[in-house]
Amino acid sequence: MKKTFIYSAVLFCSVLTAQTTVKGIVYEDLNQNGKKEKKEKGIANVAVTNGREVVLTDKKGNYELPLKDDAIIAVIKPSAYKIQVNKDNLPQFFYNHKPAGSPKGKFEGVAPTGKLPESVDFGLIPQKETADFTALVFGDPQPYTLEEVDFFTRGIISEVEGIKNIPFGLSMGDLVGNDLSLFNPYIQAVKKVGIPWYNLLGNHDLNFDAKADHLADETYEAHFGPANYAFNYGKVHFIVLDDVLYPDPRDHEGYWGGFTEEQMQFIENDLKVVPKDNLIVMAFHIPISEPDAKDDSFRDEDRQKLFELLKDFPNTLSLSAHTHLQRQDFFEKKDGWLQETPHHHYNIGTTSGDWYSGKLDEKGIPISVMRDGTPKGYAFIHFNGNKYTVDYKVAGKPENYQMKVFAPKVVAKAKRTKSGVFANFFMGSKKDKVVYRVDQGEWKEMEYVEVQDPSYVELVYEWELSEVLMSGKRSSDPEKSTHVWRGNIPSDLAIGEHAIEIRATDMFGKTHTANTSYRIDKVK
Numbered sequence: 046m047k048k049t050f051i052y053s054a055v056l057f058c059s060v061l062t063a064q065t066t067v068k069g070i071v072y073e074d075l076n077q078n079g080k081k082e083k084k085e086k087g088i089a090n091v092a093v094t095n096g097r098e099v100v101l102t103d104k105k106g107n108y109e110l111p112l113k114d115d116a117i118i119a120v121i122k123p124s125a126y127k128i129q130v131n132k133d134n135l136p137q138f139f140y141n142h143k144p145a146g147s148p149k150g151k152f153e154g155v156a157p158t159g160k161l162p163e164s165v166d167f168g169l170i171p172q173k174e175t176a177d178f179t180a181l182v183f184g185d186p187q188p189y190t191l192e193e194v195d196f197f198t199r200g201i202i203s204e205v206e207g208i209k210n211i212p213f214g215l216s217m218g219d220l221v222g223n224d225l226s227l228f229n230p231y232i233q234a235v236k237k238v239g240i241p242w243y244n245l246l247g248n249h250d251l252n253f254d255a256k257a258d259h260l261a262d263e264t265y266e267a268h269f270g271p272a273n274y275a276f277n278y279g280k281v282h283f284i285v286l287d288d289v290l291y292p293d294p295r296d297h298e299g300y301w302g303g304f305t306e307e308q309m310q311f312i313e314n315d316l317k318v319v320p321k322d323n324l325i326v327m328a329f330h331i332p333i334s335e336p337d338a339k340d341d342s343f344r345d346e347d348r349q350k351l352f353e354l355l356k357d358f359p360n361t362l363s364l365s366a367h368t369h370l371q372r373q374d375f376f377e378k379k380d381g382w383l384q385e386t387p388h389h390h391y392n393i394g395t396t397s398g399d400w401y402s403g404k405l406d407e408k409g410i411p412i413s414v415m416r417d418g419t420p421k422g423y424a425f426i427h428f429n430g431n432k433y434t435v436d437y438k439v440a441g442k443p444e445n446y447q448m449k450v451f452a453p454k455v456v457a458k459a460k461r462t463k464s465g466v467f468a469n470f471f472m473g474s475k476k477d478k479v480v481y482r483v484d485q486g487e488w489k490e491m492e493y494v495e496v497q498d499p500s501y502v503e504l505v506y507e508w509e510l511s512e513v514l515m516s517g518k519r520s521s522d523p524e525k526s527t528h529v530w531r532g533n534i535p536s537d538l539a540i541g542e543h544a545i546e547i548r549a550t551d552m553f554g555k556t557h558t559a560n561t562s563y564r565i566d567k568v569k
Contacts, residue, residue, distance in 0.1 A: 074168025154263030184366035189222035217366035218247025218330030302331035303344030373474035417526035418498030473528035491530035
């Protein structure tokens with residue numbers, strides 16, 4: 046929840062009397078008016094938190110928690126109930142207690158909330174939840190301008206507007222790009238999806254004029270509520286966290302990935318009331334993985350503490366965004382994971398792609414392919430009990446578009462060539478198998494290679510090679526991709542056109558196909 050901070054009564058000229066406890070009831074809001082009526086019964090064994098402690102309601106739905114003068118009290122939605130949403134489809138599962146309000150800053154925070162109510166109640170609405178469900182997940186919308194909000198709306202939201210049979214969505218941070226006045230335009234865009242929408246905080250959603258980490262999310266809190274919270278759906282327990290330490294505790298410049306001691310206490314206390322056979326899904330902005338040996342983007346001891354807290358939960362998944370790349374990481378015992386089965390960490394591709402770069406498509410929207418060759422898009426996570434599978438949907442393409450293939454147009458007859466066919470399998474990892482065949486011949490394994498995707502390299506250098514100015518803005522320089530495979534190109538076949546088929550099998554056993562062709566010709 047919110048990192049603890051007690052406002053000075055003198056500093057804020059407040060004469061409000063600090064209260065040390067908060068009480069309330071969690072009840073069935075049968076008429077959905079947000080008020081506890083006499084006939085509406087309390088709900089037992091529902092978790093409520095102040096951001097550190099977690100308590101369960103008693104048999105009448107009552108709870109009591111310690112309270113400080115900068116805290117957010119939140120109910121942890123149990124399965125088989127839903128949370129009321131506001132007019133913008135944002136779940137209202139919290140009460141923001143900030144008697145003196147947020148400190149003054151460049152962007153407005155929480156207005157003074159005044160005296161604590163005698164009872165802080167949470168109404169829940171019974172609903173049917175199946176173990177089978179799908180969540181929609183966005184990585185980094187990150188608009189820096191209203192024009193980019195429009196790109197996001199027309200390029201992403203328009204595809205999923207009015208979507209059916211999806212109970213909720215989640216944005217993985219960097220909801221905007223530093224300008225927090227864009228929170229409301231972002232909210233209005235996502236509202237059009239038409240489903241309850243959860244959010245988490247990214248490093249571009251901060252109050253950068255804050256002098257301490259516990260004040261860096263004041264504007265976020267004013268719009269979305271707590272930056273740390275949890276909820277249940279079916280047999281899945283979701284824990285959403287702010288993993289951006291700002292300012293960086295090492296040098297007080299920039300930010301660092303990690304968790305505070307209070308967050309660790311919240312996770313520990315929260316997990317105490319979660320069944321061990323549930324799937325635990327952790328969602329935060331900065332990846333816990335550090336693929337480059339020189340990378341120090343996440344505090345190692347915090348990752349290890351997290352793994353210790355998860356060691357008794359055999360079903361886990363963690364999600365991040367931030368990098369504007371897509372990758373699958375698997376933590377094993379050698380990496381500090383404390384179970385036999387590796388932990389899957391999915392770093393999700395972004396809805397903004399490569400920060401709204403690249404040439405414009407037929408709608409005037411940047412194609413914005415990411416630096417590893419992954420097109421911009423979004424993820425569907427399909428849950429079945431405590432198991433899951435993932436699909437990545439490329440924006441503007443059919444659902445079956447899962448690979449980008451690069452091959453030479455023509456090669457010389459019977460001449461040795463270093464040319465190859467490359468398959469960028471967007472959801473792939475080193476563990477996956479990718480095979481290919483030419484002219485319906487024998488299937489052969491492609492070689493996994495960590496290289497720049499040549500199809501993305503081609504996109505980037507089109508800007509340098511063009512003799513006329515191109516619309517849009519040049520894409521970022523390419524980086525090595527973690528999901529590219531290479532196969533040799535045979536040149537000893539007949540002169541003419543030859544078909545290449547590629548088949549990839551992902552970590553969930555699903556197969557995906559792609560096709561291309563090349564020509565063999567005589568050297569003249």
